[in-house]
Amino acid sequence: MTLTVLFAAGDAAFAEYRAPLTQAFAQHDLKIDLVTEAAPEAVDYIIYSPASTLRDFTPYTRCKAVLNLWAGVEKIVGNPTLTQPLARMVDPALTRGMVEYVCGHVLRYHLGMDAHINATPGAWVQDEPPLAPERVVGILGLGELGRACASALAALGFAVEGWSSRPKSVQDVTCHHGADGFKTLLRRADILVTLLPHTPQTENILNAAAFAQMRTGTRIINPGRGALIEDEALLAALNTGQIAQATLDVFRVEPLPAEHPFWAHPNVTITPHIAATTRAKSASQVIAENITRVEAGAELLHKVDPARGY
Incomplete structure (x- = not known):
């Protein structure tokens, strides 16, 4: 037939x-x-x-x-x-693309590559970043993409912790769930990756209250969904230094309008929804x-x- x-x-x-x-x-x-x-x-x-x-x-x-x-x-x-x-x-190819994007930007933040690449002549600062086991990478969302990214980062030696609404288990990853687990992950992550689906429960999950619970200087990578982050709250947290840097691949409106303040912010990296095609x-x-x-x-x-x- x-x-x-x-x-x-x-x-x-x-x-x-x-x-x-x-x-x-x-x-x-x-x-x-x-x-x-x-x-x-x-x-x-x-x-x-x-x-x-x-x-x-x-x-x-x-x-x-x-x-x-x-x-x-x-x-x-x-x-x-x-x-x-x-x-x-x-x-599988979409998943691999996401893993490569996430690992690349986590390593960029972990190694402090932006400062080294953008260094001015005469600047010769030989800092000593922590090694991967000393850096906590948090993954919000432990679905197909979140689990794959968490496992890849753990294989690189990072201290990986993940969160999901329901209990999950991922080898070599400390898993949290529920409201208390969400707060715990926010407090512990040095670099936070958002890979949650967009639902009424996850919209604006990273808001002013969430940013206030994070470590000062946390880096955020969002290749998940634009609506997971409250834009104004993120800009405010970036301006105070509570959030040090943000790499954003997804937005509420795409392409991101030219007048959006993310474009002009020195601590925001914008990529055009390319993390996982x-x-x-x-x-x-x-x-x-x-x-x-x-x-x-x-x-x-x-x-x-x-x-x-x-």
Whole structure:
């Protein structure tokens, strides 16, 4: 039987994904009619991103699953018309990209590279930074990406501590959970990495009260979600030195408006949402595997829990 798969992620993405998806479907022995338009009642699966104009899922009565191309699902999970199972993107290449970004910026802060790179002629300050085991790196969020980053940093020798809303266990990582655990991690981290999903519970989780509990001079790296941080509170904490530096890859509005004060702040590094991009070749394999599983009667991988929002 030939399955109809609707690619609802925009024309530019379709040009990028068409060949890798076709190849992945062939490797999984799937007979697929990959289309950008179809009668809703004929669609078996939807490959989706928020770049799509598709907002009403009600007519897609035959659809067995919606497969998100992005790791984040906050822009779709609350759609009341979405009654089909939703899978978030968990892609090994995306995970590796995030690990490399996080480790790179943690090492940059750990080694004090900004001061050395920007040193003026005649400046010859030979400081002695602590070694990795003496530096506490905190990870907010111990999902797929958080666990991978925590493990990689622990392998580099850092004292890694993580936090999640529910109890988690990660080898060589001190794990905290709940409200008390959140406060403990804030007090202990020298460098704090935010990898939480965006939900009503996590929005503005790093606010003025949270910054006040951190060690003076903490560095923050946010490749997770822009709404995790209250912008005005972060700017205030940077101005007092409570937070020494911040590297931000995600923002409430993207691209970040030219007039936003983050651009002008000397202690803020901005990157253009590049920490963990979905790569077409590897993501296509994930999608093909998921469709194969569902067709075989197995459980959908990376299924989103609408009640939790991820």
